[in-house]
Amino acid sequence: MTTEKLNFSTLLGGETTGSGGTVSGGSMSDALPAADTRSLEERILGGLDAEQREVASTLQGPMCVLAGAGTGKTRAITHRIAYGVHSGVYSPQRLLAVTFTARAAAEMRSRLRDLGVGNVQARTFHAAALRQLQFFWPQAVGGTLPNLLDHKAQMIAEAARRLRLSTDRASIRDLASEIEWAKVSMLTPANYLENAQGRGTPGGFDLTAVARVFQSYEDVKTDRNVIDFEDVLLITVGILQEDPKVAATVREQYRHFVVDEYQDVSPLQQRLLELWLGGRDDLCVVGDASQTIYSFTGASPKHLLGFKAMYPEAHVVKLIRDYRSTPQVVKLANDLLAGRRSGGPVADAAWATPLQLVAQRPAGPVPQFTECSDDEAEAATVAARIRELLDAGTPASQVAVLFRTNGQSEAYEQALAAAGIGYQLRGGERFFARKEVRDAILQLRAATRAAAETATPEPLGQLVRDIVASLGYTDAAPHSGGALRERWESLAALVALADELVISRGEQFSLSDFVNELQERSLAQHAPTVQGVTLASLHAAKGLEWDAVFLVGLSEGLVPISFADTPESVDEERRLLYVGITRAREHLSLSWSTARTPGGRANRKPSRFLDGLRPDSVASSHLRGKGAAPRRKAAVPASCRVCGSMLSSGAERKVGRCNQCPPTYEEQTFDALRQWRKDVALEADVPAFVVFTDATLTAIAEARPESLEQLAKLAGVGPSKLEKYGEAVLTVLAENTGH
Known part of the structure; x- marks a missing residue:
């Protein structure tokens, strides 16, 4: 590997050894005690169910894991990675595991460390792309990488002012979301308009105005020499597409890929993944289309659902055993x-x-x-x-x-x-931004040297308790609420985390290790559990x-x-x-x-x-119990009885038919009902809709009930209206239906 690649590997956090720039699978003793005489399969795969074991033991070629909620998908893929590394199939520095939140990535890294493969890269798409962009920018673009924009609001407000458009906080938020959607959908200001039809009026502006704001926002960023989070992905994609040397370096570095929550990938993230792969198929994706809840951000399950079509030879495994929830x-x-x-x-x-x-x-x-x-x-x-x-x-x-x-x-x-x-x-407020947490980490860091020099240091849990006691921690929670209780809960979470890590990492886990763990968790916003x-x-x-x-x-x-x-x-x-x-x-x-x-x-x-x-x-x-609770009507139809499409408004659900389908009542019957309603309303000196709404009247005309029982089943006909108007309605229907 060239020096460039070696440096790239080091930048990404991998260890290097010799001229090859990467290490092999690593020694089993790194994670598993030498005294443990069980086979590799027993050590890594022993606690998995049949489907999880199939995932963890299938190490080559494309794989798609359809994993329902609570079925142990993270367990399956982390054990797959560990089994691949410990068996020598994977080199840990050449495998990239990608997920969608910094917290999930931190959780995956923690599990991989527990399995003895802590040098495997587990990152979000943005984090992985940013590391690559930081390294390759000087040679691919030249100069210094622009600053990264944390929040779009100020820039979008400036973009709107340049166009003399009036905005408020809500409209700026909506415009930011729309621009993010456009960019992850790989749209530009020039082609946004033709591809955004049907998206309403983001921020209260028509799509032409949104396109102008989009372009103005890009101009403001250029003037200020900043890029946003979507640009990180877009620019990385651009470099990999246009620079064969950079693409070759990245593909040499990463040979195997695992993508969690694959149902949430956007078109832009999918394109980046394809460029990382470079036509190879050593890819394992995990997801559940029934948990697609971020479509408004550009996420789409089509890549998960179409994986088998993209890779006909893909191995597909379904995880359906739910270990989380009760049968109920x-x-x-x-x-x-x-x-x-x-x-x-x-x-x-x-x-x-x-x-x-x-x-x-x-x-x-x-x-x-x-x-x-x-x-x-x-x-x-x-x-x-x-x-x-x-x-x-x-x-x-x-x-x-x-x-x-x-x-x-x-x-x-x-x-x-x-x-x-x-x-x-x-x-x-983020956990690691709280004052008491920042103070605790400072004190823990200050105590590491003294702890290291102690011949027989205290157990980590007790040592952490002693250190944070000066900040207000006690073994028993305070009886009062408010700020005092919140401060105690933050410190108690740190103590509990120390106890958990000793159990999972072993008694040798030191105060210095704990401080490093807190630093990493702080960067990933991977907060410990707070008692609240x-x-x-x-x-x-x-x-x-x-x-x-x-x-x-x-x-x-x-x-x-x-x-x-x-x-x-x-x-x-x-x-x-x-x-x-x-x-x-x-x-x-x-x-x-x-x-x-x-x-x-x-x-x-x-x-x-x-x-x-x-x-x-x-x-x-x-x-209930007061004799005043009538039984609720049967559910109002949720789909059109004519074409079967979903009914989107209350009026449509009352009628049981969408607005696009023609009415099925007889005109004479409907006119007779409207005239009867008009006469009743005039006599009672009330608006016509108080008697029956148009939607209810339409439902009556189309259903043509022949008894009070049938009439009572229609939406909008409550007990009181049934008693007041029921017989009269049936009479009107009898006199007019069929003529």
Whole structure:
């Protein structure tokens, strides 16, 4: 290997030996005790199930692992890497494992270290591309690599001002998201307009204006000599496409690739992966199309679903044994996906047949469904149930409240605080940015020299406890809440991490090793577990799991979100709820409220996704026992009875037919019903829609009910209206139908 390649290997963190620039598989004794006389297969593959073992022992050629939630995919691929390295098939410096978050990459590196292959590269697409770009920029482009832009908002605001466009924080955020989507879709300002049709009005601007802002933003970056995160990938792709020497160097360095969460790759990331491969096929991809929840960022499962077509000889393995959740939770997750109805040809083509998970855990409690009168009552109910779980022994760190939008968190923050329950808001202040954590790391680093010089140092766990005691740590948690409790929880998380690492890495794991681990975790934002209930959005919960999960705010307009106005976007909302359900190991609660505020109008309905999942006894649970809770009507049709496409509006669901399909009523019947409604409204001195809305009247005309029982089944015909108008409606129908 040339000096260039040798330096490139060193830059990427690999060890080098001799003139070859890479090391071989490495000694087994690096990770596995010499006294362990078991075979390599027993040591690395012994604890895997049949499918995981198939993944871990198939080391050559293209492989596609379809892995459902909780099926041990990370375990399977890390053991595959370890088995390949320890058997000599893989050189650790020539294998690149790619995932989608810094936290996931850090978790993978940690597991690989535990398996004795800590020198394997595990990075995000952006991190891997940035390291390559930093090394190759001087020779491929020349000069110094421009500074990396952390946030787009200021630059986009400047771009809009140059065009004399008025913006606010929300519009700038939407424009930033649209520009990110365009760039990962490999669009430029010049071809954005022709490829962005149907994307609405990002930030309130038409697509022509967005294209102009896009170009202006690129100009501002050029003037300031900065690049953004998408540019890192774009420029790396450009260099690899245009410079054969650079491409050859990278392909010589990396011979084997593993890509986790492959359902989330964007067109740009897929292009970069293809350039890394350079026509080779030593690639293992892992993913689950049913967990595709980032389509709005450009992610697409088409690469995962089309992998077999791209590599006809690919080995495909399905992981369906769910080790995370109880059979009750797994069944609910399976039923949610199975309940999806046709959304039309385009949506159906994009919907992948879900993996049918098979639970491996013992039976647990039945998931709870709860309807509450308003958001405040729902938050109070959830807090009370969390208190019951904590009192029964469930750690607070093993409880999560998940919601669709970040704006929903406030009610739960207040309810938990009122109940004296500590919590952490995922997406709030980062763990390693907290003052007490920064102070603790400084003190731990300062103590490393003294600890190293001590003849018989204390065990790491006790040593860390002694050091952070001066910052407020005690063995028992303080009874008070607020800042004092939050500070203690941060320090307790560091102590717990020290104990965990001694167990996984061995008694020889030193204070210096611990400080280095904290430094690496800080860079990757791989925070330890904090003893507090987690509050997080459904998107932020991806990749995490808890003993108890509360899915809240499951009403129409939130789940699915109101702006999910196409069958494809509604399908993604269903997958998002699926991700939420599969975060739960044992306890699962699903709740919604009928009104936003106490005393407000009860016009909310539970999410359509819960139709067929909720037991009959759940309806109107907040009124149960008072004799005032009527049974809920059968689920309103979610697909058009004529063409089968997904119904996107309340009016369409009332009628049971999409707006594109022609009505099926007789004109005379519909006119007669409208005239009857007009007469009744005039007599009662009320607007016509108070009697029946147009959608309900259309549903009546098309259904032609012949009895009160049939009429009662139609959406918009409640008990009171049935009593007031039922007989009259049937009379109008009898007099006009068929004429």
